[in-house]
Amino acid sequence: MRLLIVEDERRLARSLARGLQAEGYAVDVCHDGTEGLRLAREHDYDLVILDIMLPGLNGYRVCAALRAAGDEVPVLMLTAKDGEYDEAEGLDTGADDYLTKPFSYVVLLARVRALLRRRGRSAAPVLRLGPVTVDRSTRRVERDGAEVLLTAKEFAVLEQLAERAGEVVSKTEILEHVWDFAYEGDPNIVEVYVSALRRKLGADTIVTVRGAGYRTADRGA
Template sequence: MRILVVEDDDQMGELIERGLSAEGYDVVRVSNGVDALIAASADGFALAAIDVMLPHMSGFEICRRIRETGNTMPLLLLTARDTVDDRVFGLDSGADDYLTKPFAFPELTARVRALLRRHAMGTPPILELGALVLDSRDLTVTVAGRPVPMSPKEGALLRLLCSRAGTTVSRTTILEEVWHGTGHIDPNIVDQYVSYLRRKIDPSTSGVRIVTVRGSGYLAEAAE
């Protein structure tokens, strides 16, 4: 499985390349936007990890141009910039996820695995269940045409549950997909965020309910 790494810092680029190669990925590394676009146009990549702060062309611009070609491979932005505006701008540019530097390498590989799984499942850009509509690209949610404010984690959790509507999603899967790993995270956070969603998604108006499957996890289904 081939991964494109776009990183102009040689030390960081070598660390990422060596680590991903050790995980069994075939890594191609470039250091600028032009080479990244040329490589992406050749296709054959399962995912691209792109630094935001690049010379001449930012990672945001690379994401935007890749998406303009119709390429749907997962795009993971890597950056030291961690403001809400930066994250929103990155996602609006076409990125699927955003990892802040410095990061632990296991977190990077967990993000890569989660993105590859999500892409393989072919989550459609628009998810509809009952009167609820979720744009899986920017995690915006409406119920009966009215916007429902969501935090990034709430939106990611709702996307996961709706993309597998009628199927139980385990807590472990939720932690891996939404929180990008199970280490150093209290599993009870899943229950907490499901509670947040239930407060925002009223079955009587949304036509959607989130069901607890005791001992297993949660599922989203159309309400009666």
């Protein structure tokens, strides 16, 4: 899952990014609304965490511009303001949720997970790939009922494949959703994580489609 944080309080932005990266999310960060809108338009994010009081374009305008363009990416708005009219304005511009500063990181993480679960086909909290189950809410993976321990990044790669069970997912698509845009390492890192998942979950869990990418079994197969 790839997230965008648009927050001009740099210390807060860094803290949120570190916490979310530790959970296995790829996180891009910027500090003004104009740049945030550009990034959101250019990349396929799974969720945007958007401050309201931003230089350039404020969060209301960024969210409204995304919705006007037909972009339905989930938006979690952050603000130092506190009042029902501020919340109403944020929701009226198309935000999906609203959090007032100061907030608990645990609460923010729960809101992020809830919004990601609601999005499109990823709404199912538990994904099944034959004998493998992927519980998105608890981040627990089992094969034949036995828990398999994965690192945060291994889980993120598996989740990306499981969301599109039965489809071919390219290496580039996995990189775009699991690593942030600043990643400049070897793209073959994807193969390293796929190999690790096969060792832990069984060689039949992920199939290589030569020249195209990877595919898991259809859900429930």
